Amino acid sequence: MSLIVAKFGGTSVADIPAIENAADKIAREAAAGHGIAVVVSAMAGVTNQLIEYCQDVSSLYDAREYDAIVSSGEQVTAGLMAIALQKRGLVARSWMGWQIPLCTTDTHAKARIERIDTDELKSQMSCGEIAVVAGFQGIATDNRITTLGRGGSDTTAVALAAALGAERCDIYTDVEGVYTTDPRIAPKARMLPKISYEEMLEMASVGAKVLQTRSVEMAMKERVAVQVLSSFGNAIGSELPGTLLVDEREVMEKHVVNGITYSRDDAKVTLRKLPDIPGIAARIFGPLSDAGINVDVIVQNISPDSHVTDITFTVPEGDLTKALDVLNKTVAGIDDKIETVYSTDVVKISVIGIGMRSHTGVAQTMFQTLSEKGINIQLISTSEIKISVLIHKDYLELAVRSLHTAYGLDEEVEG
């Protein structure tokens, strides 16, 4: 019997009608003869409410207690989903992380999955029982509940699919699949029937919030066939209506670039009049790293004549205040002439495609397209299959649409 893992998160289990709708889909998969493990998130607003309770009691809450509290959201959905499936004549039961057990590290609130003991799960599933697994949660060696960080249910689903040797892991979401870019910005965006793990990983890491980055990493490592598809409408995973994450050899290289993403969550920081001495970058970025701030795109302007230099980089906008605090302390110990300026009026646009590895001129197309529209590029950063630029936020939509056309991604009009 083929085995499928189906994950329902966010709006797919927002309320009782949504849970019933998801149960209908699972019932159809079961009727088609598939063995099924379902992974569920918390109902709409529940996780945020629980986090708010923690913060109301103490801003310095214990992560172990936070995990005990917040994991209850998925516990409730799992029980309700099991009841909804039973109502449809199916045999089903809920599984909490500690019941499976799904063993994690003890880094509470952001634990990593170490091992899933599937013996009992498999034994009960072999009799046709549908396993409804509470996502996002596990258990540490000290017998206490852990959670995997926001969006962790995707990782639960992929890890479970790997551990069970599932044929596929269907991630039901509020979008129909993975698009070449955000259809709300570029109406000509197309849904991709397939995308490579590598491309999906780059897209997830630069703002396409379809899948949690870690779940994509795990899918790539474990070679799990993940399918992203819509929880609305009637389609079920076995009809393959969404986007399938596959090995890059299985992707038809019709386009050099497969996706254009953007992120509004970055802030740009510039340090001016830095003494141009060896090790200055390490002295600046070391303390930021120690403070847990993730610095992205870095550019240094070298000015050999004046013995001073400028360094510009981005940090997550949410970390800006903390980053400025750290920087002020750092530069105070170097030179009091150093000036710190920052801007949040920026967006990061990225073009992504495994075709870049074998094609040249991809960056040039990007620079020329933006130049033709009069859009100034403030920073550039590249990786093997991605080029990112920082531009003024006013040009976000124009840049995305222009690049979508320039890379030949616009939907072909029929006839």
Added chain:
Amino acid sequence: MSLIVAKFGGTSVADIPAIENAADKIAREAAAGHGIAVVVSAMAGVTNQLIEYCQDVSSLYDAREYDAIVSSGEQVTAGLMAIALQKRGLVARSWMGWQIPLCTTDTHAKARIERIDTDELKSQMSCGEIAVVAGFQGIATDNRITTLGRGGSDTTAVALAAALGAERCDIYTDVEGVYTTDPRIAPKARMLPKISYEEMLEMASVGAKVLQTRSVEMAMKERVAVQVLSSFGNAIGSELPGTLLVDEREVMEKHVVNGITYSRDDAKVTLRKLPDIPGIAARIFGPLSDAGINVDVIVQNISPDSHVTDITFTVPEGDLTKALDVLNKTVAGIDDKIETVYSTDVVKISVIGIGMRSHTGVAQTMFQTLSEKGINIQLISTSEIKISVLIHKDYLELAVRSLHTAYGLDEEVEG
């Protein structure tokens, strides 16, 4: 070090400010040098909301899933309470039923506690850690969550106090203690500093909803010194401001009767023209018992001349429809002349006191008092330390106040 179990339920943990208030009390107990295990209920409305979710999905929900869902309420409060205690500089952690483990029978939704393994709990408490235990929940042998039935957190607290050999089990509630009767009805009601287990048991079973009946049974069996006290105001359990449940030898027998309770939850059923033949009562009450309906006060009028008889009894008002269904089927198989009449316009008034065992005339005082007020007694039932009568509901307040005065329970006016 003396060990205290403190239980906070209902309004005592209704919201974050209430949890903070409870944490203040615990901190004061800790400062007084007591080792403490705290038992908590769910926050206000949470349990009802979760039950509603279950019912929304299916009226025939699986009790095992119900338990997984509903137990999450106490899980959240336990975590929040632990955080609130940590904020006060105390070492504290939450314990779910499965973590202790608190082992129960596998009768889901109404499980009974079988064993509490306190080894790990004791080991961590011995280092000064406050254990915050999620009430109402346990774990069955199949590794699934169970719950103890509504009000089960009281039982968790008493069982834990017994298992830990605690000096006292403080039950914080929304009343200041156990009263001679309901102060809302009889303003002269007095709080009892002590009450015997037996009296409390009778009071709990006839409508004084201060403690769950099973928790009192357990306290009596295990000889746990339970104290009922208010969660409002500043008093803490060690100051002994509430009502202490004690062995009857420790109660000063100032009054023959110590409590007057009432219940609005009964319905009266009369079967008329029953053939007066041996075994008729068994044929009537057997099927009701099989249907799980708890029949109380039973009276049979014998009429030897006509060979027919009447039987009157009470059932919980919530079971009336089901009881009438069962009765109709039963009498149809006996005689089609039998008439079934019922009324919900009744209340049950009970006077309770261990002094009854050694005093006569207690019933006579009751009958005479009600008679003087022109209140008709419809049914009478007695036990060793309790006399209950059924009267028309209109006379509830008058009857309670009159009996309170007649048995010398009115608060003495100072001066």
